[in-house]
Amino acid sequence: MEPKYRIRLYLLTALILMGCGTLLSRLYEFQIDRRAQFVAKIPITHTVEIREPGARGRIVDRNGVVLARNRRSYEIVFNLEDIYVGYKEYKKSLADENEDIDQDEKPLLAVAKNKALDEEMIVEAVREWVIPQLESFGLSGQRYTKDIGTHYKTYRGLVPYRYRQDLTAEQFAKIAVRSHEIPGVEVRVMPRRVYPYGALAGHIIGYVKQWEKGDIPDEYRGSQNKNKHFQGDAKGLTGVEFTTDEFLKGKAGKRILVRNERNKVIATEDYQPAREGAEVQLTIDSRIQLIVANVMRLIGRGAAVVMDPNTGEVLAMVSVPNFDPNDFIPAITEHRFSEYNTNRARPLINRAIGRYIPGSTFKLPTAIAAACHEKTNFWHNCLGFSQFGKTKIRCWKTYGHGSLSLTDSIQRSCNPFFMSLAGTLGSKAMISTFELVGFGKKSGILLPSEDPGFLPGSDTWRREYPGASITRATLAQFAIGQSQSLATPLQVCSVAATIANGGKYYQPRIVRRILGADSKGELQVLKENIPIVKTNLMDEGVSKAEMDIIRLGMWKAVNELGGTATKVALKNVFVAAKTGTAQTGKTNIEHTHNAWTTSFAPFENPRYSICVMVENGKSGGAVAGVLSQRIYREIFNMEAGLNTRITRLGTYAGNFDAFEKIEIPEGEIYSLTNNDEGETGDEIDDVLLPEEQPALVTPNQPLLPSIAPTPDQEADSN
Secondary structure (H helix, E strand, C coil): CCHHHHHHHHHHHHHHHHHHHHHHHHHHHHHHHCHHHHHHCCCCCEEEEEEECCCCCCEECCCCCEEEEEEEEEEEEECHHHHHHHHHHHHHHHHHHCCCCCCCCHHHHHHHHCCCCCHHHHHHHHHHHHHHHHHHCCCCCCCCHHHHHHHHHHHCCCCCEEEEEEECHHHHHHHHCCHHHCCCEEEEEEEEEECCCECCCHHHHCCEECCCHHHCCHHHCCHHHCCEECCCCCEECCHHHHHCHHHHCCECEEEEEEECCCCCEEEEEEEECCECCCEEEECCCHHHHHHHHHHHCCCCCEEEEEECCCCCEEEEEEEECCCCHHHHCCCECHHHHHHHHHCCCCCCCCHHHCCECCHHHHHHHHHHHHHHCCCCCCCEEECCEEEECCEEEECCCCCCCEEECHHHHHHHCCHHHHHHHHHHHCHHHHHHHHHHCCCCCCCCCCCCCCCCCECCCCHHHHHHCCCCCCCHHHHHHHHCCCCCCEECHHHHHHHHHHHHCCCEEECCECEEEEEEECCCCCEEEEEECCCCEEEEHHHHCCCHHHHHHHHHHHHHHHHCCCCCCHHHCCCCCCCEEEEEEEECCCCCCCCCEEEEEEEEECCCCCCEEEEEEEECECEHHHHHHHHHHHHHHHHHHHHCCCCCCCCCECCCCCCCCCECCCCCCHHHCCCCCCCCCCCEHHHHCCCCCCCCCCCCCCCCCCCCCCECCCCCHHHHCC
């Protein structure tokens, strides 16, 4: 080879070797030295599992009228850690584009570089990045930075923060098409509880509250679940929403989303839809519930219960004042909750299952005790008082009733008769009989916070007053429902129902059945609450004739001269009733007397038993009796074909007015006489012995609901 070609070959070889060396050097740099850098830039995906709560089942009345259901709620939620990742990318892009960063931006970039997250960083990201973008979409809203920080501190990234739960369909559609522009911000449709008839049956239905941290199951806890988002179920807090919560809550669903390296959703890997919970059917009739609720607004505070005496089913239960359960959904404002909670009339408590001094309505179970112990032929000569040592307890009729039988004593509500009868029977006979017909213990109705009442001489009484003994005076007060005697309107209604049906004490029921969907979507009965006879007085040796003596006394109280319940009388239907007026032991204007009437109708074939209790009512007959008459009249008009349209009921705040009597419109009056026979507050004040003061009554306290967060003050001014 010629020398000139050899030199060229050497040069070419050298160039090739240099090129290969350079290539190998660069390959080594990219594949070995900078491998981690480039691997980090490879697009990768990851999955996120989102738990979706099931919708709660409906609550309906006995006729299928829907009292609680769900509606669509259009919401915006923040996945706070995803938002922060997007926020860091946003700040990094600003830094890359603008080397000369404004001094105000430097602290923000420092935060963005810090890997350790705390609530202040999260709040910064939401306030400075997310909210302005949402506002640019046309969605203005208040800022809850303090609540967001608390939420993140509590749940970290597991639980999305529900920023807005009140979007309109138009707002939802507008935001949905652009929400992908903000990582960590999602719009979704969720079930939201609604009570169509407002305050109509609030104390029965109750309300729900949002789930809390303690409700998160173990499988969603811990750092290994950082790619899971948990949304819990609303839980019943009061009423039937609480007692049947395990049936009402739906089965949770699951959605697994695929996200890219920028944390944007690119696909759905798996979806298991949530399922609706069971349907709870109540025993109440919404038409009767509305009738009773409207009648009870004639007074300031009280309760009424309507039962079917042949089954124990509660057809209506009203407590006034009341509340609207919709106020608690999704969370009640601090202002509204304060209005409820500071109202001295206490609208949140259910008076129908609260304890009150029952007055002369206790003469009915005392009469049953006489029947159980063969004393229905007992007679007593009423002189207008009973003597206990040096102290006299007066009858409400100060000059006395004369010689009376059990029937006549029920009719005229004679105190000395029943005090003498109780002394003859003794405390054991009295206590055992009262407990047979449901007093002194919870009935078992599916409502929370039911009070058992209180019976002097019972085991509970002996535990509360160790070493105390039942005196003749204490037993006498017990028989006429004064002093330490306490009962609920539900219990007093139940004893009238027991007398109405001839001696069967049915367990009171508010839930009729529970229905769930099968595989075909058709409703099937999951649980049936059938009538349960807790006590049959016939099994205790009571005859039909003895029960008829008590029934006749209640009939005469309404339908014959001298009766204490003539205000309950109707034109075409015979009603049987017993009135009562109880001294509460408090002398201020707020608490003086409780007025009672418990009754049943029609007399021959009873279909309804009604108890009305009025706080600060001076006369059982002239106050509670009149309300009972109006309820019966409206119910029987409904049965006769008068259309009773069920409407939404607003709240009623109640009052502390004293009621001496309630006037009946002229066209509705049907009474044997215009007399006011029966005990009133004036007479009953003389009944109590000085040493026998009434028991203090403390109503049950409502549980704390979900409270809506307070917006930032700076946002309030916008």
